Amino acid sequence: MSNHHSVVDRVRAALEVEPYVNLHKYPIRIHAEGDVVTLSGTVEDISAKRRAVLAAAAVAGVREVIDGLRVEPGTPMGQDEILMHVRDALYAEPAFCDYRIVAINHKDEREVARDPEPCRGEILVTVEEDGRVILGGFVGGLVDRRLAEVLAWWVAGSTDVKNDLRVEPPEEDNDGEILEAVQLTLEKDHAVDHNDVTVSCRDAVVSLSGGIPSGTQKRLAEHDAWYVNGVRDVVNQLVPVDPT
Numbered sequence: 001m002s003n004h005h006s007v008v009d010r011v012r013a014a015l016e017v018e019p020y021v022n023l024h025k026y027p028i029r030i031h032a033e034g035d036v037v038t039l040s041g042t043v044e045d046i047s048a049k050r051r052a053v054l055a056a057a058a059v060a061g062v063r064e065v066i067d068g069l070r071v072e073p074g075t076p077m078g079q080d081e082i083l084m085h086v087r088d089a090l091y092a093e094p095a096f097c098d099y100r101i102v103a104i105n106h107k108d109e110r111e112v113a114r115d116p117e118p119c120r121g122e123i124l125v126t127v128e129e130d131g132r133v134i135l136g137g138f139v140g141g142l143v144d145r146r147l148a149e150v151l152a153w154w155v156a157g158s159t160d161v162k163n164d165l166r167v168e169p170p171e172e173d174n175d176g177e178i179l180e181a182v183q184l185t186l187e188k189d190h191a192v193d194h195n196d197v198t199v200s201c202r203d204a205v206v207s208l209s210g211g212i213p214s215g216t217q218k219r220l221a222e223h224d225a226w227y228v229n230g231v232r233d234v235v236n237q238l239v240p241v242d243p244t
Helices: 004-018 048-059 079-092 142-154 173-188 215-229
Strands: 026-031 038-041 064-071 097-106 110-115 121-127 132-139 160-163 198-204 205-214 233-242
Touching: 004 048, 004 173, 004 198, 026 173, 038 048, 038 142, 048 064, 048 160, 048 215, 048 233, 064 160, 079 110, 079 142, 097 132, 110 121, 121 142, 132 142, 142 173, 142 215, 173 198, 173 205, 205 215, 215 233
Parallel strands: 038 064, 097 121, 132 160, 205 233
Antiparallel strands: 026 038, 097 110, 121 132, 198 205
16 A cells, blocks of 8 residues: 555544544545645634644554545535625624725725724625635734634535634744634534533633533534634633533
């Protein structure tokens, strides 16, 4: 057996035993070039996407994993419909009230949704045909950069988010920045009762503990943590009152 096939087989075996990944319902294509593995296809949710990459990266002989996975959209939408929802979410977010917000449609036509003076930053939004949102421009801090990405993920038609936002002036990232962004995300998610949730972060690994009303909210809280850019892993120890 060639090394190419052995790497692919080992990655497939790792994905088969990953509890969050369902290869039978959501097949993942695995391609290897030497020690670089590319994953592509559609997965159930953000947890499956992130954990598939983690599982592949942990396989012996894999140096890098290129994440080409897309998340199944909660509501199928056209690319310009996704664009308008992301634009509206950014426009409605108080943290971006002094940001210039520009939506660029599939014809490369630009709509300036907000152009304040003075302007603290600029967010450019485009959407690819497969539902992938791309954020460009610059923001005033790491929390704003992460918040913009979370809002894009929360649009039901989004399948992926590529965050190309620059932070100006640059800030040094650390666990405290990630922790702040996760806590903010949970606070803003009206579908999650975060009052009894404790969040910690060490080496970019986020831990969730405490009580939560339901099993559904437990999963949503984990998704929220995974939506935050820079999170390396999520340990979900939340205890639901209602397991469903």
